[in-house]
Structure formats: C-alpha cells, structure tokens
Amino acid sequence: MARIFTIVCPKCKKEFEVHFGDLRHKEIKLHCPYCDNWFLQTESEKIDDRWFLSFLWFLWSISFLW
Amino acid sequence: MAKEIRSYLRQVKELLPDDMVSVKKPVYPARFDVTALLAHLEMSGKFPLMFFEHPMNLKEGKSSFPLVTNLFATRQRCAVALGLDPSLWKLPLSLEYARREERLITPERIDRQGAPIKEVIKRGGDVDLRDFPIVRHHEMDGGPYIDMAAVMKDPDEDFYNISFHRNEYKGIARLGIHMSPRHNWTIFRKNEERKLPTPIVVVVSHHPAFYLGALNVAAFGVDDYALVGSIMDEPMRLVPSETWGDAFLVPADAEIVIEGEIPPGVREVEGPFGEFPGTYGPQRWRPVVEVKAITHRRDAIYQDIFVGHRDTWIVGGLPKEGSLFNAIKGVVPTVKAIHFAISGSCRFNCYISIDKKVEGETKQAALMAMAQCDFVKNAIVVDADIDPFNEQEVMWAVATRVQPAEDIDIIRNIKGSMLDPSIMHDTKGSKMIIDATKPVDRPFARRVNVPDEALKRVRLDEFIDHETFKKIPTPDESV
Numbered sequence: 135m136a137r138i139f140t141i142v143c144p145k146c147k148k149e150f151e152v153h154f155g156d157l158r159h160k161e162i163k164l165h166c167p168y169c170d171n172w173f174l175q176t177e178s179e180k181i182d183d184r185w186f187l188s189f190l191w192f193l194w195s196i197s198f199l200w
Numbered sequence: 201m202a203k204e205i206r207s208y209l210r211q212v213k214e215l216l217p218d219d220m221v222s223v224k225k226p227v228y229p230a231r232f233d234v235t236a237l238l239a240h241l242e243m244s245g246k247f248p249l250m251f252f253e254h255p256m257n258l259k260e261g262k263s264s265f266p267l268v269t270n271l272f273a274t275r276q277r278c279a280v281a282l283g284l285d286p287s288l289w290k291l292p293l294s295l296e297y298a299r300r301e302e303r304l305i306t307p308e309r310i311d312r313q314g315a316p317i318k319e320v321i322k323r324g325g326d327v328d329l330r331d332f333p334i335v336r337h338h339e340m341d342g343g344p345y346i347d348m349a350a351v352m353k354d355p356d357e358d359f360y361n362i363s364f365h366r367n368e369y370k371g372i373a374r375l376g377i378h379m380s381p382r383h384n385w386t387i388f389r390k391n392e393e394r395k396l397p398t399p400i401v402v403v404v405s406h407h408p409a410f411y412l413g414a415l416n417v418a419a420f421g422v423d424d425y426a427l428v429g430s431i432m433d434e435p436m437r438l439v440p441s442e443t444w445g446d447a448f449l450v451p452a453d454a455e456i457v458i459e460g461e462i463p464p465g466v467r468e469v470e471g472p473f474g475e476f477p478g479t480y481g482p483q484r485w486r487p488v489v490e491v492k493a494i495t496h497r498r499d500a501i502y503q504d505i506f507v508g509h510r511d512t513w514i515v516g517g518l519p520k521e522g523s524l525f526n527a528i529k530g531v532v533p534t535v536k537a538i539h540f541a542i543s544g545s546c547r548f549n550c551y552i553s554i555d556k557k558v559e560g561e562t563k564q565a566a567l568m569a570m571a572q573c574d575f576v577k578n579a580i581v582v583d584a585d586i587d588p589f590n591e592q593e594v595m596w597a598v599a600t601r602v603q604p605a606e607d608i609d610i611i612r613n614i615k616g617s618m619l620d621p622s623i624m625h626d627t628k629g630s631k632m633i634i635d636a637t638k639p640v641d642r643p644f645a646r647r648v649n650v651p652d653e654a655l656k657r658v659r660l661d662e663f664i665d666h667e668t669f670k671k672i673p674t675p676d677e678s679v
Contacts, residue, residue: 136618136626138482150340151472155626156485164483165469167342 139183145171149180158183202453203407203432204316205268205501211280212249219277221248228256229267229335229504230344238270238506247273247510255333255502258344258369263333265456265502271408272505272515281408283433290589291521291537298522300433301416304426307436307449315439315452319498323442327373327491332404332456334369335504338474342376342483344369345473346458347507349414350377351401351424352387353448355394359423360449361387362414366473366481366507367402373491375402376470377462378484380618381627383420388462388487397461399448400489401441405455405503407432415519417572425449442493455503456496460489474508476516477545479621510542517546524569528552532565539588547617548577551588556637563609566633575617580634585647597636601644607635 137154146169157164163172175181201207212220227233234252241248250270257263272278276286279293288296312318322328334344346367353360361383368376377400379385391398403410413431414424429436438449443459450457470486505511517540528535534555540546550573552565566579582588582597602608609632616629623629638644660669 136623151480151482153482153484157469157483160485162469162485165342167340167472167483 137185139181141175141178141182142180143169143171144173144177144179145169154183154185202437203409203434204453205405205407205455205503208281208407208409209249209251209268209501212277215280215286216276219249219274220251222251222253224253226254226256226262227252227267228260229333230256230258232336232339234267234269234335234504235337235506238509242509249273249277252333257333258330263331263502265331265333265496265500267333267335267502267504268405269335269504270506270511271503272411272512273510275514275518278408278412278514278518281412282431283409291525291539294518294521294538295525296522297412297431297519298526300430301418301427301519301523302526303430304423305429305433305435307425307429307438309446309449310437310439310452312439315437316497317450317452317454317457317495318439320496320500321442322494323492327494329369329372329375329458329491329494333502337507338480340472340480341474342368342469342471345507346375346402346404347505348402348404348503349411350384351403351450352384352398354387354421355390355396357421359421360425361420362403362424362428364411364414364505365402366471366475367489368470368473370468370488375458375460375489375491376468376486377489378470378473378481378486386420391462392464395464397463399441399444400460400462401448401450402458402460402489403451403454403456404458405501406451406453409433410436410451410454411505412515412519415516417520417523425451442495450495455500457494458489458491459493459495460491462487462489475619476507476512476547477617477619477621478508481619513540513542513546516540520573524550524572527572528554528565528568531568532561534561534584535565536584537588538569541588541591541594543591544578547575548620550576550579551591551594552579552581553584553586553588554581554637555584556640559639559641562635562637563633566635570611570614570631570633574615575620576631577616577620577629578632578634580636582636583638586636594636598634601636601638602634609633609635 138151142149143166148168252267255267275289279289336344351362388398409432413428437452439452440446441448441450467485471483472480475481525538536553539551541549562581570576586593586597611631
C-alpha cells in the first residue's frame with residue numbers, strides 16, 4: 135500500500151483511511167464508511183498525514199550538502 | 201454435464217460431509233451477520249463452507265438467492281473443486297493445477313436456449329443490484345461488496361482476461377471497482393486512452409474451479425476462457441452477452457452474471473475495503489461500473505469470498521505453487537516442494553524445499569519465485585528434510601541453519617503487491633531471501649533422531665492403550 139492518511143469524520147468522529155495520492159488536498163467529498171456522511175477534508179477536525187520515513191529519506195538525500 | 205456450483209456442493213456433501221454447514225435462520229449480510237459468524241468459527245479454528253438458505257437482500261427483504269461463502273477456506277475443498285481426492289491437498293494439488301495450466305481447452309459457443317445463465321434476464325430499468333444478498337465484510341468497508349471475478353476482453357486482440365476485483369455497491373445499477381495494475385487494468389487503460397468504455401462481466405457465482413482458474417499466472421494475451429476451461433478440465437460453454445451479443449461471450453453455466461461498462465475518465469470515491477493481506481485498503485478515487493444487464497439461473501446461488509481470511513488466502517496461493525515449482529525446477533532440478541504459507545496470506549511468505557547439491561542454488565530458487573510472482577516478498581529456502589507445509593519446521597530451520605549476516609539477502613526497488621500495507625511506494629518495495637539450508641561445502645550439525653530400528657520395534661499400542669492415547673491432550677503450539 136502506498137501512502138495513506140487518516141481522517142476523522144466530522145459527524146460520527148470515527149477515523150478511517152484514505153489514499154494520499156488519490157485524495158489528499160483534493161476538493162472531493164470523502165465518504166465516511168461508518169455513518170454514510172459525505173464531507174470535505176476541510177470539515178474534519180483531525181487529519182493525520184505524517185510520512186516519517188520519506189522525511190528521513192529527504193534528509194539523507196540532502197545530507198551531502200552539509 | 202458442464203461443471204456448476206451445485207454439482208460441486210453435492211460433491212462436498214459426499215466426500216467431506218462435515219465440511220459444509222447450512223444455516224436456515226435469516227441473516228443480514230450487509231449488517232455483518234455473515235462475517236461475524238465466519239469470524240466466530242475462525243476463532244474456534246473451524247473453516248466450514250457456509251450455505252445461508254435465507255439471507256436478506258439490500259432492500260432488507262428476503263433475498264431469493266441463497267448465499268454460499270468460505271468455499272475455498274481449506275485446500276481439501278479446493279482439491280475437490282479440481283476433481284481430486286481431498287487427501288491430495290498438499291503439493292500434488294498444486295502440481296495438478298500447474299499441469300492443467302500448461303494447456304488450453306478451446307471454449308464452446310452455445311445458443312441462448314441451452315444456457316442456464318439466461319433463465320432470467322434483466323435489462324435497463326429492471327436491473328436492481330439490491331436484490332442480491334451482498335455482503336459487507338469488515339467494519340471500515342465503504343459498503344457492501346461483490347468480491348468475485350470479472351471478465352474483460354482485450355480491444356486489440358481476441359482474448360479474454362479474468363481476475364478478481366472488489367466491486368462496491370454504489371446504487372441500483374452502479375458499482376465501484378478497484379483494479380491492481382495487472383491484466384484487466386491494462387485492458388481498461390487501453391480503452392480509456394481511446395476514450396472508449398470498457399465492457400466488463402462480473403461472474404458473481406460459478407463452479408469453484410472457475411475462480412481457481414482465474415488466479416492463473418499466465419502471460420497477458422493468453423485467453424483465460426481457454427485456460428480456465430483447462431483448469432476446470434472441460435471446455436467452458438460460452439453464450440452471447442445481452443449487452444454486446446457475440447462480441448462479448450459470457451459463461452453459460454455460471455449462476456449469476458452482471459454485465460456493465462466502465463466509462464472512460466469517470467472516477468468516484470471507493471472504499472476503504474478489507475483486503476487480502478488482512479488489512480484495509482484505503483478509500484480511493486476509482487472507476488465505476490454502469491450495470492447494463494443481469495442474468496441468472498432461476499434458482500441461482502449467490503457466492504461470496506471472505507476476503508482477508510483463509511478463503512482468499514488459499515485460493516490465491518495454491519494456483520501459484522505448481523507454476524512456481526515447475527519454473528524453479530528449470531534452474532534447480534532438485535526442488536522438492538513449495539508452499540505459500542497461511543501466515544503470509546498465502547502470498548507474501550514462500551517456502552521452498554530443495555535437495556541442495558551445490559552452494560548458490562538456494563538463491564536461484566528464491567529469485568525464480570520472486571520473478572514469477574510479484575507478491576512473493578519473503579522467500580525461505582529449506583533443505584529436503586523440512587516440510588514447507590509445516591511452518592514450525594520451516595522456522596526451526598531458520599532458527600538453526602541461518603546466520604543472519606551470511607544467509608539473508610535483501611533486494612531493493614522491485615515490484616511488489618500494491619496491497620502490501622508495508623510498501624512505501626505504490627508498487628515498488630523490497631524482498632528478502634533467507635537461505636535456511638545447511639552448507640554443503642563443510643560439515644554441519646545433524647538433526648537429532650531416534651533410530652529407525654527402534655521406531656519399528658517399539659510399538660505405541662503395546663505400551664499405551666487406545667483410550668488412554670486418545671485422552672492425551674495435543675498442545676496446539678504449531679500454529
């Protein structure tokens with residue numbers, strides 16, 4: 135699986151998983167699988183899109199500059 | 201008589217009578233009733249074929265279609281599907297599959313009158329997917345899913361391809377579809393680049409050999425109707441579809457068929473869905489299927505597969521074992537057996553036993569498996585004294601015959617399964633080879649053994665009576 139982010143549904147407050155490349159920062163309504171609510175990402179109070187390893191990879195790749 | 205699921209169910213009742221459980225009480229498949237029962241059974245270490253006589257449909261009314269699931273959850277039942285004795289469930293089953301995979305049986309085209317799949321035909325406004333007892337499998341699933349195989353036809357060459365896809369219920373005549381970038385996806389992309397719709401036929405229910413055949417590893421361009429016919433050991437009977445006529449043939453002996461088109465350039469939110477590794481695939485932006493027609497038998501049986509559990513693991517693994525065994529035999533003639541272990545969802549962990557003659561053969565065997573199947577992530581090669589179907593033995597070999605610094609190799613930047621939750625890229629990842637064989641170029645500690653002579657001479661029943669023997673508990677530490 136590639137990069138995912140988790141998002142909390144503004145209606146039922148439950149969290150589900152979404153594909154980062156397909157849907158993050160897009161103005162597309164997501165579908166809450168728990169309560170059938172459709173909502174935009176801006177309506178969610180919690181989105182977790184951390185990607186630690188790629189950040190570490192980025193640091194490593196530019197380390198030769200230091 | 202052509203193979204059909206009802207003939208298979210009769211065979212299971214006859215050969216494995218305790219393997220099938222019928223449930224008379226109504227169940228709500230879209231409210232997790234079916235998967236909750238399967239999960240309870242799984243936690244008890246039981247994996248029966250489940251036949252629900254009275255499932256409810258998506259309208260919350262009684263469905264006219266009984267529901268069968270968990271059909272592939274044991275290799276013994278898969279052996280029966282190929283017409284073999286259940287006792288041949290280990291490597292002989294895989295090798296028989298591979299033998300059939302090497303030939304093609306030209307399908308037969310028949311007329312509509314003789315096709316059971318045409319007993320009931322619904323087109324246009326008569327189509328209503330809610331009539332089916334579509335299963336919602338796991339808590340985070342985006343909705344109820346049809347999760348059986350779909351047929352597509354290449355627009356340039358005259359061949360059909362069949363593979364499993366997840367189809368989310370989206371409306372009375374609308375499904376979502378997720379395709380991994382393999383053969384059907386290639387066909388879809390060809391059409392989409394030309395701004396053409398892609399015809400698709402979802403075969404919701406058929407004889408299990410049809411689905412085992414759909415999981416072949418043949419090259420793109422091989423006609424899957426001919427190859428699946430070979431796995432079924434008879435020519436597939438095909439009949440013109442309702443939507444495209446002779447331009448797209450459908451299996452005449454299936455129970456239920458959904459004909460539809462994937463429009464180009466259309467994407468909708470789809471998922472999440474509990475996928476085969478036993479983890480959720482995330483919500484995605486995926487194509488849709490516009491359903492044009494549904495045809496089925498008058499008393500059709502609806503089929504489902506319990507994805508993310510043994511039902512999908514075994515059906516996905518065993519079709520690959522025989523093919524890989526034959527491929528490895530080409531470079532390592534002393535290969536003895538190969539197994540995709542349940543612990544790796546029958547995809548990721550591949551155990552290969554060889555009678556090693558020279559150093560270096562282990563890696564050749566492992567690389568061949570990885571080259572043939574992109575989802576092989578961890579290949580463990582053991583000696584011929586280890587049974588790859590016995591994971592405890594395989595791990596014993598890893599514990600006693602592996603020095604990690606010497607015997608483990610990592611291959612980076614290689615195509616893996618896009619459904620592997622640990623992969624960092626959409627398709628690319630790394631793989632591991634563990635050489636758990638003894639060296640042949642130096643003496644190595646032998647495995648302990650009780651002398652054969654003593655085993656033959658000292659008979660258990662002369663010292664411990666049968667009743668006492670039966671009462672001795674068997675510790676379940678091997679799983």
